[in-house]
Amino acid sequence: MYQFNWRPVFDNFDLLLKGLVLGIGIALLSLAIGSIIGLAAAFCRVHGTRPLKFLAAAYVELVRNIPLLLIIYFVYFGLPLLGLSLFDNTWSFVLALSVYAGAYLAEVFRAGIEAVGKGQIEAARAIGLTRLQVARHVTIPLMFRVALPSLGNTFISLFKDTSVASAIAVPELTYGAIRINVNTWRVIEVYLVVGLMYLAACYAIAALLRQAERRYRVMH
């Protein structure tokens, strides 16, 4: 019979809490960097010249069809061989997750750009805005409102994906679980607590996002 002993888990709770905060931080940062990459790729795919369209499509399809773990290994073990050893493990992971997120966000933003009415753009052009101004003041703000629900879902997936960072010893929540498990062998307790922490964080984020969505909903 398994004897429960919660003490070792709660004695090391700061490890888990710090891990959780780091995970959310990494997910937020990757969402931000990924949004920039994704926005560029989406604009290239919709409005770019042929080679740009192809490049953007190739990036999106390639990244979406290979495992995140492989991208992490490539950045962490592969890039230094190319002379790019600027990153420690945490920043390597942020880079990998951003590139990964960018491919998913490119599709989210593409759908958003395509959902912006032609009339809106024509009206903006008619009052004399340049193409750049149209993108900045019309397409992008409207697109963000359309894309908000998908952006929220992407953020939650990214947060869950931060658990894979434990593979290269980034001290996030899953790595905290591994360490406590190795040191104390309270395996059931630690994974129950960690599972609950992920669950609670996911639902808290989802609730916050629903509130934001209500506020910025597109009026029809």
Added chain:
Amino acid sequence: MIELILSSAPLIARGLLITLLVSACVLLLGSVIGVGGGLGLLYGGRPLRLVVRFYVDTLRGIPQLVLIFAIFYGFPAIGLQVSAMIAGILALSLFCGAHVAEIVRGAVASIPRGQTDAALGLGLSFRQRLRHVIFPQAVVRILPAWVNTAVEIIKSSSLVSLVSVVDLTMAVQQVVGRTREALLFYAVAAALYFLLNFTLSMAGRRLERRFSHA
């Protein structure tokens, strides 16, 4: 370079086979759980619905890697011996099942109510209704989402390498450790995963088109 690839080919091929095996088992098991769960959500009594809803919402809020670790390290602690591969398959199947359950529920719920009413009017039993009216229409709606899930599962199967299953990802890590040719062999692995998943997505898109004409 060619020589290097050729000499590592058997190991990589075996890894690819394990990746395919794990993914196939997960998709099979996950689909069975998912169809059962989806039907439970749709037609079950209140207690069953609550149980399935709890399962689906819990599994979707926990990272797959945590599920794999929990089963791989947790089962032996309560006296259940599982191999790394079985632990990985079990964890990913539970995750896959939760996703498929939600897909099945959504697909069936999107079939107009009139179809069920008409089937009832014809005097079809519950089983006949499912088999001849609901399922044929639901499959068309399930398929595109299911193919996406399959791609996600093939990608997630790489996580079993972290509990020491020698799948494609682990095989490539071993080859890299031996040859120090990280970039070359990561590219090989990426190409294999890409070919597998891209073909699958393309086939999915094709099937979707074909069904939507029917």
